[in-house]
Amino acid sequence: MSRNHSCGASKLPRIIVTFAVGAEFAPWRRKRKFLLVRSSEVPKYSGEYDNAEVCVLITGIGMRHAHAELPKILAEPADACVVCGLAGSLRAQHQVGTILAARAVKRDDTEMVMNSADSLVQIAAAQGATAVDFFHTSDSVLVSASEKLRLAETADAVDMESFHVMAEALKCGVPAVAVRAVSDAADRDLPFDFNQAIDEAGKIEWFPMLSQIAASPWRLPEMVRFGFGSSKASRNLAIFLDRYLICLAAYAIFEANRWHWEAG
Numbered sequence: 001m002s003r004n005h006s007c008g009a010s011k012l013p014r015i016i017v018t019f020a021v022g023a024e025f026a027p028w029r030r031k032r033k034f035l036l037v038r039s040s041e042v043p044k045y046s047g048e049y050d051n052a053e054v055c056v057l058i059t060g061i062g063m064r065h066a067h068a069e070l071p072k073i074l075a076e077p078a079d080a081c082v083v084c085g086l087a088g089s090l091r092a093q094h095q096v097g098t099i100l101a102a103r104a105v106k107r108d109d110t111e112m113v114m115n116s117a118d119s120l121v122q123i124a125a126a127q128g129a130t131a132v133d134f135f136h137t138s139d140s141v142l143v144s145a146s147e148k149l150r151l152a153e154t155a156d157a158v159d160m161e162s163f164h165v166m167a168e169a170l171k172c173g174v175p176a177v178a179v180r181a182v183s184d185a186a187d188r189d190l191p192f193d194f195n196q197a198i199d200e201a202g203k204i205e206w207f208p209m210l211s212q213i214a215a216s217p218w219r220l221p222e223m224v225r226f227g228f229g230s231s232k233a234s235r236n237l238a239i240f241l242d243r244y245l246i247c248l249a250a251y252a253i254f255e256a257n258r259w260h261w262e263a264g
Contacts, residue, residue, distance in 0.1 A: 013252035014053045015245060016073060016081040016174070018165050020061045021203065023230075024085045028238035029056075041201050042069040052249030060202020062139070063164040070165065074172035079252040080120060081169040084241065086233050087135065087157040087180035090148050094130070094182050096229040099240045100157055101125060102135040102178040107163040109139070114166040120177035123251060127243045132156035135178050137163035141194045148186050157182060179244070181233035184226060191222035 019025040022043065028034075034045040034056060042065055045056040057073060059066035074081065087100065094100060101124035105114045113134075125131040136155035142148050151158060162178040169176035184190060197208040213220060 011077075012048070012051065012053045013079040013249045014055065014077055015248055015252075016078050016169070017054060017056045017241070017245075018059050018066075018070070018081070018083050018085075018161070019056065020059055020063075020085045020159075020161050022058055024234055024237070025056060025058065027235045028241050031238050031242060041065045044069075044073075049245055049249060051253065052245060054245060059161055059165065061198050061204075062160045062202055064200065064202035067164075067168075070168045071172060074169055074174050078172075078174045080117070080248055081165065081174045081176040082120070082241075082244070082248070083162045083165045083169075083176060083178040084237060085159060085161065085180060086183035086230060086237075087159040088142055088148060088184050089182045089186040090136070090152040090155055090157055092186050094132075094156060094186070096182050096185055097232045097236045098182045099124075099129040099236060100132050100135075100180050100182065101129040102156070102162070102180070103131065103133055105135045105137055105162045105166055105178050106155060107137045114163055114170060114176075116166070116177040117175035119251065120175060120248070123247050124177060124179055124244060127247060128240060129179060129244075135159055135162050135180065137161065141190070141198075143190045143193050143195070145187050145189050152186065179237075179240075181237040181240075183230040183233040185229075191219045191226050192216075 032047050034047040037046050038044040043058040047054045055073060101121050103116055103121055121131050134155040136151050136158045138158050138160055142158055157180055159180055166176045166178060192209060192212040197205050199205050
């Protein structure tokens with residue numbers, strides 16, 4: 001955990017949580033009544049548990065517009081950064097709704113690996129997440145099961161933001177972890193090509209989606225199935241985060257106090 005606080009007993013731990021889009025955050029936002037403190041291309045929310053200050057940032061799909069904002073938030077005193085959202089499963093054992101915590105994250109175009117803080121992974125596993133070796137951050141949505149199969153030998157799940165967010169967090173000296181809920185199974189194609197519907201701000205535009213549905217109406221049942229899976233995954237993630245953030249805050253307070261005692 002970060003030791004940016006000069007005295008752990010005098011200040012609530014501060015935890016940064018990121019999501020790609022508001023829909024991933026919505027179940028947790030409703031559960032904890034987060035306050036919108038800034039509405040812009042990079043929305044920011046704040047919330048307070050009994051023992052932690054939580055800052056939530058909506059980065060956009062692929063973190064397309066948060067590159068300037070995220071470092072500013074991470075540069076303030078922070079104890080941890082939790083990279084959240086949905087992910088596509090790359091392996092059959094990771095079923096829809098499963099919560100995964102990655103020990104490390106890879107990316108398409110580099111051999112560099114971003115490592116999660118061991119303590120954050122261990123706490124996630126203790127709260128019910130499945131600890132896995134790797135997430136793979138892709139530059140595009142993997143639409144077909146064959147594309148997922150290609151990555152299955154080297155990663156457990158695929159997303160579009162984890163590597164980017166963790167790189168910024170580690171650059172700022174903030175311990176980070178990638179935690180994802182599985183929204184689609186490894187052996188299923190996505191019902192439509194979501195890459196055609198992502199705008200420059202990293203948001204989903206519904207007109208291109210509706211155009212695809214109109215052109216292939218027989219795929220609508222699969223779209224409904226995918227929607228139910230994504231909703232289930234988001235709800236499970238909200239339940240998990242509620243437990244996880246309480247434990248992270250308690251751990252941050254313990255670590256800060258231990259450092260304070262040792263320094264004294």
